[in-house]
Amino acid sequence: MAPSIINNSHQTGTSNSNSNNATNSNGGGSRLSSFQRLFYRPMWNWAGFFFRTLFWPLRRVSDYLLPLSPDELSPERASKLFNSYLKNNLNNNNNNNDSNAIIDLFSTKSYASLQREAASTDALIMVYLHSPHHRSADDVCRRLLCSPSMVRFLTENKERVLSLGSSISTAQGASLSYSLSASSFPVLAILQPVKTSSSTRRPVKLIFKAEGPALMKLTAMQLTTLVTATFQKHERTVLEDASRRYEREQEVQLRRQQDEEYQETLRQDQERERQRTEERLEAEREEELKMEEEKRKIAEEASRLDRARSLVRDEPPKGTPGSTRLRFRLPNGKQLDRRFEGDETIESL
Numbered sequence: 514m515a516p517s518i519i520n521n522s523h524q525t526g527t528s529n530s531n532s533n534n535a536t537n538s539n540g541g542g543s544r545l546s547s548f549q550r551l552f553y554r555p556m557w558n559w560a561g562f563f564f565r566t567l568f569w570p571l572r573r574v575s576d577y578l579l580p581l582s583p584d585e586l587s588p589e590r591a592s593k594l595f596n597s598y599l600k601n602n603l604n605n606n607n608n609n610n611d612s613n614a615i616i617d618l619f620s621t622k623s624y625a626s627l628q629r630e631a632a633s634t635d636a637l638i639m640v641y642l643h644s645p646h647h648r649s650a651d652d653v654c655r656r657l658l659c660s661p662s663m664v665r666f667l668t669e670n671k672e673r674v675l676s677l678g679s680s681i682s683t684a685q686g687a688s689l690s691y692s693l694s695a696s697s698f699p700v701l702a703i704l705q706p707v708k709t710s711s712s713t714r715r716p717v718k719l720i721f722k723a724e725g726p727a728l729m730k731l732t733a734m735q736l737t738t739l740v741t742a743t744f745q746k747h748e749r750t751v752l753e754d755a756s757r758r759y760e761r762e763q764e765v766q767l768r769r770q771q772d773e774e775y776q777e778t779l780r781q782d783q784e785r786e787r788q789r790t791e792e793r794l795e796a797e798r799e800e801e802l803k804m805e806e807e808k809r810k811i812a813e814e815a816s817r818l819d820r821a822r823s824l825v826r827d828e829p830p831k832g833t834p835g836s837t838r839l840r841f842r843l844p845n846g847k848q849l850d851r852r853f854e855g856d857e858t859i860e861s862l
Contacts, residue, residue, distance in 0.1 A: 558694075558696065587623070588622075588623030588624055588625065588626075588684070588685040589621060589622060589623050590683070591623075591679045591680065591683035591684065591685035591686060592619070592620060592621045592622060592623065592677060592678070592679060592685070593621050594679075594680065594683065595619065595641075595678035595679050595680060596616055596619055596621055596678070598645070598654075598678075598680070599615060599616050599619065599654065599658075599659070599678070600616050602651050602654055602655060602659075603615075603616070603655070603659060614664050614668060615658065615659045615663070615664050615667070618664070618667045618668065618671055618676050619641075619676045619677065619678050620675060620676060620677050622677075623685065624638075624640075624677060624679075624685055624688075624689060627675050627677055628704075628706065628715055628717065629715065630675060631675055631704075631706045631717075632706040632708075632715055634672070634673075635706070635751045635754075636672065636673050636674065636675050636706075637673065637674045637675070637703055637704065637705055637720075637743075637744060637747055638674075638675050638676075638677060638703070638704040638705075638706075638717065639667075639674055639675070639676045639677070639701070639702070639703050639704075639740070640677050640678075640679070640689055640693070640700070640701070640702045640703075640704060641658060641676070641677070641678040641679075641699065641700070641701050642678075642679055642680075642681055642686055642689055642690055642693070642695060642698060642699060642700040642701075642702075643678075643680060643681070643698055643699040643700075644680070644681050644682075644698040644699070645680050645682060647698055647699065649729060650698075650699060653699050653728070653729055654699075656733060657701075657728070657731065657733050657736050658678075658701075660733030660734075660736075660737070661733075662733050662734055662737040663733060663736065663737050663740070666737055666740060666741055666744075670744060673744070673748070674703075674744060681695075681698065693719065693722065695724055696724065696725070697724050697725025697726065698724065698725065699724070699725075699728060699729075700722065700723070700724040700725075700728070701721075701722070701723050701724070701728060701736070701740075702719060702721065702722040702723075703719075703720055703721040703722075703740065703743050703744075704717040704718065704719055704720070705717060705718045705719075705720045705747060706718075720743055720746075720747065721739065721740070721743040723736065723739070826853075826854060826857060828851055828852050828853075829852050829853070829854050831852065833852070833854070835854060835855035835856070836852045836853065836854055836855060837852065837853050837854075837855060838850060838851070838852045838853075839851060839852075839853060
């Protein structure tokens with residue numbers, strides 16, 4: 514399956530114009546004339562489509578008659594073959610150790626594995642596709658890809674820029690060539706992973722592409738400058754996204770903290786209200802008990818007085834035979850005089 518690539522790139526494409534036109538919007542993008550935009554590029558695209566359609570049956574027949582082994586079809590095999598090509602190319606031309614360091618910077622993993630790694634770390638993927646039958650393939654590789662400036666850039670940013678090379682003669686290279694809509698070779702492209710919620714589909718965005726004669730016209734320093742500018746723009750975007758993500762997390766945390774503080778304040782208010790309600794109800798209960806106690810005492814006193822009154826006879830008139838007059842001194846100092854009949858008991862007193 515071909516990789517899903519969103520084309521949003523600064524391209525340096527195939528052109529008949531002067532090499533001064535081979536600059537993109539970062540300072541080196543291709544400035545094409547209206548004729549080139551309307552006729553030249555569509556003509557090449559249609560020509561490529563025509564030849565791919567024309568030779569498609571021959572390719573299917575060759576695949577059937579001369580099938581490749583699984584090892585030859587594996588993407589890892591394609592990456593290892595490119596690294597071997599780099600090593601042989603540099604050794605044959607006695608390049609210095611700095612140039613040989615480029616071999617370790619190119620991954621031997623498959624494109625799919627590199628894409629998953631880049632998606633998890635917000636890194637870029639630099640893809641270099643070449644045709645081994647192109648007469649300038651070795652020269653472009655040594656002059657641009659293995660230049661000290663490019664080696665230095667990739668070494669300094671090896672954790673942020675994952676490099677992958679492949680020949681278009683391999684299945685991986687052909688698939689990437691089709692996805693990148695490459696019309697001439699070699700091709701150097703920079704891909705940016707696109708964040709998505711899907712766990713199976715991992716699209717990437719094409720943010721830089723240089724191919725064919727326009728790429729070969731660039732000097733090593735010009736190419737490194739373009740790649741560096743693209744990388745710096747990506748890093749700014751990553752930092753801005755991280756900053757916005759941090760601000761969102763801080764806002765969420767602040768809202769959560771405010772909600773927790775509000776809930777705690779609400780709980781405390783409810784607790785205080787509950788305590789006040791309990792205290793009020795307790796006071797009301799105590800007041801009711803107190804009133805009931807007073808009523809009980811009053812009732813008991815009234816009952817006692819009624820009982821006492823029921824025991825006391827009416828005071829006999831003055832001069833009644835056998836009556837006796839008694840004087841009582843009350844606790845408050847008041848004196849009370851009353852006559853009793855002679856047969857009344859002490860209980861009546």
